[in-house]
Amino acid sequence: MAKGTLLYAQSGGVTAVINATASGVIAQARARKVKVLAARNGILGALREDLVDTGLESAAAIAALAHTPGGAFGSCRYKLGPLDRDRARYERLLDVFRAHDVRWFLYNGGNDSADTAWKVSQLAAEFGYPLSCIGVPKTIDNDLAVTDNSPGFGSAAKYTAVSVREAALDVQAMAETSTRVFVYEAMGRHAGWLAAAAGLAGQSPDQAPQVILFPERAYDEAAFLARVDKVVKKVGWCVVVASEGIRDKDGRFVADAGGGTDAFGHTQLGGVAAQLAARVKDTLGYKVHWTVPDYLQRSARHVASRTDWEQALAVGKAAVEYALKDMNAVMPAIVRTSAAPYRWKIEPAPLHKVANHEKTMPAGFIRKDGFGITAKARDYLQPLIRGEAPLPWDRDGLPRYVTLKNVAVKKKLPRWEG
Template sequence: MPSGTLLYAQSGGVTAVINATAAAVIQAARARKVRVLAARNGILGALREELIDTSRESAATVRALAHTPGGAFGSCRVKLKSLEADRARYERLIAVLRAHEVRWFLYNGGNDSADTALKLSQLAAEFDYPLTCVGVPKTVDNDLAVTDCCPGFGSAAKYTAVSVREAALDVAAMADTSTKVFVYEAMGRHAGWLAAAAGLAGKTADEAPQLILFPERPYDEADFLARVQRVVDRVGWCVVVASEGIRDADGRFVADAGAGKDAFGHTQLGGVAARLAGRVHDALGLKVHWTLPDYLQRSARHIASATDLEQAQAVGRKAVEFAFKGMNATMPVIVRTADAPYRWKIEAAPLARIANREKKMPAGFIRRDGYGITAAARRYLEPLIRGEAYPPYGRDGLPRYVSLRNPAVPRQLPAFTD
């Protein structure tokens, strides 16, 4: 094993199991006697030379990290531009890596993070610096290209399906004299994977959610309202699941938070459930409740999918293996080999096939009328939410999550000014 240090960083919105990936990375590297540093707050920590020495965390703490949600080292929404436009930043990264003898860089994130890892690998080659860059998959949106599914999605999908089923029982109980329509907003800017997962809550046309709104289909308000009314007339109540990224026929987001764009250049969304609820109430005169689970969807470690946890740990271990084999500019991806029984394996895919690409719902996963999922979608989704991976609970009735000490590594370079 060549000498050197491994640097791990988390990127973008965290998930219920991203720390399980982190724990697997640390454990796999420790087994090979390789020191692991972590960047504080993702790529920003690397730029600022704010690095964490994970070797000072006990083995028990690292094990507990696997059942703790959030991002243990901090994450960020920062996307570096091209090598030409952001060259000073990339050169700073090389300088930091060189100063701390980093030979392997693992970036745990989505397609934008894969792009950063890819560009860093290209610059390292230009500078003749011995660096192996590996992207590690993570996103609740399940929109990464190439991989069959993405760690983080299965647990968010399980939370969504369970929440919708439980809320539907509440609505059904109260519908005679109270709420007739309940609207649930799911994450998903351009891809409706989480909204689709809500479809697992019911199996017939009369079971919730009776209507699902996907970003892959244009939103037609008149048709939507007519369908809500028909469901209420037939069932007595209606549960609607709407993806946050639904757009009208002209391509405008139905819910635009008006807060501009984030660091990734994405329009800030939020509030589609409230907007839909208002239209249902005003147009149909029905009592409506709505919910915006938001961060709850991605942080719900208390009801994580066992499949998701296993896959999150598997990609972490494989990322270390690929890195130490010198498999530069790659990502460990999940390959499904069978639906029933569900079987999968981990293979390497080039970052060039993943960076800045987005996997949307296949047309065959959306019901012909556009408001539900098909049997094919159900076959794909069901294995991903199977199994329970409960965290340990304390006598106070709460999960026993861990907080890391995150001791800083002494800086070797002058402060970075962007």
């Protein structure tokens, strides 16, 4: 039995399959006879010494995590600053690690989480504390560098493509006497991957979504309205998919919720669909409906991609193996080894090449007119939404999910007042 404790934490917005990663981590650690603690509400739980003992959960409950959405241990949006500015917090983390003999720290999140894991590894090395820090990939925005794609994205992409295709059938049926234009707002602050995934719903420019707006391209209202008008006159109706983060030529967000910034310094967005719908109605006179699926995009476990689910499990298991091999400051990355047939594997990637880097849509994935995806994008995206992830259903017609006991371990340090 390896000596020491493994600490696992979830960070940022959760996904339909982040608990599959947690399940992979815990099951693999148990197989290696390693004790696993989980931080309640991400890095905040580690700072507060609010840790739960996963060893008190049954094997069946851990297995059920693999098909349960949300974040089983709670997550948070909380960013630690540079080492020199936030040194007290980082040292507090090391104090907690020492108190509970944590030798392996697995942080399951996106760019900022990779940065935190990297910085913690640096401080541990400075203090001579034996600690392996592993970043575990997760994001529905698909904006993590180095990895081919991010666990969580494939399921959100599948939900988006399915929802847009189904909504398009509704709009088409009602267009003659009712709604002519439907606007769907997809998550994506700087990267248009989810909006692009909507393009899988149709096979030609006349099929929905006939208009996609990407944050990688400056929003041109005149061109947008002209395109919508042209589609409606030709097809009879139009479905628009817009990333929440589209900006005008001056770099201003088209939708700014006016709520300041979050813990990561991100402007609060929301309402781009409503704004676009209003402009279409006021300028073109068409009846418009719009929707903001928001959290539904990342929580829709009932339509999760099997590819995504399998990759989420795989990165969790690989993270444990990397940790137990005393690998440090790395992340299990997905490598696409074959496009047709689709094949992939997991390889370690240095955290410093992931941390705070952002992967946006390649120019070759966006059509020249800026309103749709190319064949290259379709070839990249399509394998990621394939298959249906296993999900048990109860007799009441609802999915069978699990809630863990999450029994806290006894605290050994003074209360954190940070």
